[in-house]
Amino acid sequence: xxPDLSPQPPKPHLRRLLDEAVTDCVPPAxxxxxxxxxxxxxxxxxxxxxxxxxxLLLIPVAGKLALDQGAPSSPTVSSADTPTPVSSASSETGDxxxxxxxxxxxxxxxxxxxxxxxxxxxxxxxxxxxxxEPSCVGPLDVDQxxxxxxxxxxxxxxxxVSVFAYTGKxxxxxxxMTQHGRTTLLPxxxxxxxxxxxxxxxxxxxVSEKERKRLIRPVDGPVFRxxxxxxxxxxxxxx
Amino acid sequence: xxxxxxxxxxxxGETEPPRDELPDFETYAAxxxxxxxxxxxxxxxxxxxxxxxxxxxxxxxxxxxWSHIRTLDAPDQYVRRALINNNTTRQRKRRVVQLxxxxxxxxxxxxxxxxxxxxxxxxxxxxDALATLPPRQRAIxxxxxxxCLSEQQTAxxxxxxxxxxxxxxxxxxxxxxxxxxxSEYAAVMTRGE
Numbered sequence: 001x002x003p004d005l006s007p008q009p010p011k012p013h014l015r016r017l018l019d020e021a022v023t024d025c026v027p028p029a030x031x032x033x034x035x036x037x038x039x040x041x042x043x044x045x046x047x048x049x050x051x052x053x054x055x056l057l058l059i060p061v062a063g064k065l066a067l068d069q070g071a072p073s074s075p076t077v078s079s080a081d082t083p084t085p086v087s088s089a090s091s092e093t094g095d096x097x098x099x100x101x102x103x104x105x106x107x108x109x110x111x112x113x114x115x116x117x118x119x120x121x122x123x124x125x126x127x128x129x130x131x132x133e134p135s136c137v138g139p140l141d142v143d144q145x146x147x148x149x150x151x152x153x154x155x156x157x158x159x160x161v162s163v164f165a166y167t168g169k170x171x172x173x174x175x176x177m178t179q180h181g182r183t184t185l186l187p188x189x190x191x192x193x194x195x196x197x198x199x200x201x202x203x204x205x206x207v208s209e210k211e212r213k214r215l216i217r218p219v220d221g222p223v224f225r226x227x228x229x230x231x232x233x234x235x236x237x238x239x
Numbered sequence: 240x241x242x243x244x245x246x247x248x249x250x251x252g253e254t255e256p257p258r259d260e261l262p263d264f265e266t267y268a269a270x271x272x273x274x275x276x277x278x279x280x281x282x283x284x285x286x287x288x289x290x291x292x293x294x295x296x297x298x299x300x301x302x303x304x305w306s307h308i309r310t311l312d313a314p315d316q317y318v319r320r321a322l323i324n325n326n327t328t329r330q331r332k333r334r335v336v337q338l339x340x341x342x343x344x345x346x347x348x349x350x351x352x353x354x355x356x357x358x359x360x361x362x363x364x365x366x367d368a369l370a371t372l373p374p375r376q377r378a379i380x381x382x383x384x385x386x387c388l389s390e391q392q393t394a395x396x397x398x399x400x401x402x403x404x405x406x407x408x409x410x411x412x413x414x415x416x417x418x419x420x421x422s423e424y425a426a427v428m429t430r431g432e
Contacts, residue, residue, distance in 0.1 A: 014415070018281060018385040021362045025280040025287060027273040031295060032265055038299035 095231060097173045098188040098200070109189055111201045115154060115161045119191050124199050126152050126163045140167040140197065149226065149237040155212040159203040160239065164224060168234050171195035172226045177202045179222035186224070200224075204239070264305045268298050271315070275322060281381045282326045282374075285366040293329065297322045319386075320396050323378045330374050368418035376411040383408055 103109060103119060110116045117126040123138030137150055151164035166172050175186040175198070190198040207218040221239035228234050272294070279290035279297075301308055301318055308314050369377055375397070382393045383404070390408075394401045 014380075014384045014412075015387070017361065017365055018381070021285065021365050022277040022280055022385075024285070024362065025277050025290065027276045028291070030265075030269040030272045031291075032269070035268065035295055035298045035302060038295055039302045042296075042299055043303060 095174070096185060098175050098185055100188045100190065102192050103189060105191060109199075109201070111161055111163060112203050113154075113156045113158055113161055115163070115201075117163050117199070117201070119189065119199055121191070122197075124150075124163065124165045126154070128154055137165070140165055149224070149235045151224065151237055151239065153221075153239050155207050155218075157206060157212070159206050160218070160221070161201070161203055162222070162224070162239055163199070163201045164237065165197065165199045166226045166235055167197050168226070169196060170228045170234055172198045172234060173229045174227040174231075175200045176225050176227070177204065177222045178225065179204050180220065198226075263309065264302050267309075267314070268301070271318065272298075275318070278319070278381060278386065279322060279326070281369065281385060282323070282377060284370040285362070293322065293326055297325050300325070316392075316396055319382075320398075323382075323397065326378070327374045364418055368415050371414055372411050376407050376414075379404055379407050380411045380415070 101109075105120050106118050108116050108118055111126075114129040115126065117124055118134060119125075120136065120138070122140050123136040124140070125134035125136035127134035137152065140150060148168040149164055149166050151162060153163075154161045162177075166175070172188065172195075175188055177184045177186055184202070186200045186202050188198045188200055202222070202224075204222040206212070207221070211218050218239060224237050224239070225233055226235040275294045275297070276290055279293045280287065283289040283293060297318065301321060308317055311317055369380070372380065378397065379393060382388045382396065383390070388396065390401050390404045394404045397404070
């Protein structure tokens with residue numbers, strides 16, 4: 001390989017040709033004002049771009065913050081923030097009480113996977129995507145015989161949605177879902193002034209396609225347990 | 240990386256240059272102006288307006304970062320790199336080129352002086368030949384054979400390896416040699432010497 005002998009021009013003919021070519025180019029006076037003006041324009045444009053990008057990035061965040069602040073718009077007092085839908089993938093909890101959300105009768109409670117429900121004085125009404133209207137379960141009463149729990153479950157390919165209500169004489173303070181050895185804390189949703197009529201919801205792991213299509217009760221479905229303030233188990237129901 | 244450094248000169252950490260830096264920048268830019276303009280003239284295939292615009296934009300970006308660039312060991316290298324990167328960016332962004340001219344281009348004189356090709360024709364064909372090169376190859380030709388930079392310097396300036404410079408230069412020269420007038424010119428000049 002030949003060593004580079006620069007700065008000796010390696011192709012003198014080409015150099016001469018290029019030199020001749022640029023003789024046509026007679027530089028005008030140095031455009032000081034033009035350069036400063038263009039620099040100012042570039043600076044303005046960059047700042048505008050930065051502001052626009054920042055605004056575009058911040059608008060969704062601000063919107064989410066505003067929505068979060070506006071969410072507990074219920075005139076009733078809530079003792080906890082809006083609980084988020086809990087899935088089986090949530091972390092396990094100790095003996096912490098469930099987050100409580102107090103809703104008005106008829107207020108929509110989003111569960112996930114397109115499902116939602118509402119609470120009435122003595123009913124809870126889940127709404128499936130395919131149903132034209134919520135289908136109500138009730139009337140529920142503290143004097144009803146048997147297990148004071150009523151549960152509806154809806155299998156989807158992404159998971160099984162469970163919506164249930166507890167109507168016991170002892171108020172519930174903690175509701176859990178246990179599946180595959182993992183216990184998940186669920187939220188409590190209730191009406192104002194009705195501590196003994198509470199509802200909850202969860203999304204558990206999907207069932208097999210056969211179980212889903214035939215609506216067969218899953219073999220290893222989750223178990224829901226309701227506890228009182230003293231930690232005693234008040235009710236248990238399997239999906 | 241390199242594109243960012245040159246093309247977006249003034250992008251990161253852009254600050255308002257202090258007023259007292261303007262005379263310093265002005266002195267620097269005024270001295271470099273003719274040379275930069277000629278380099279840009281070759282890079283833009285002999286388009287004087289395009290070349291002037293390119294240098295102005297480059298110097299405007301340099302001005303925005305002058306407080307940093309003035310502290311560099313080789314500000315000229317930075318400026319050259321910015322010029323080349325800006326040219327590449329302009330070419331990339333340009334989708335349609337329209338050259339409006341009131342006159343038809345002059346035809347090459349077939350019965351001219353056989354020993355000395357007409358300089359207008361030669362220049363015209365040189366720019367035509369340069370226009371066939373991709374921007375990077377054109378930049379290598381200008382830097383190596385007009386600015387007389389070494390292969391190492393060219394590679395460093397373009398942010399590529401020396402091998403790339405060699406191979407690209409070789410390809411560029413091969414293409415340029417296919418231009419008839421350049422071959423003739425080289426032959427005539429060799430005879431004249």
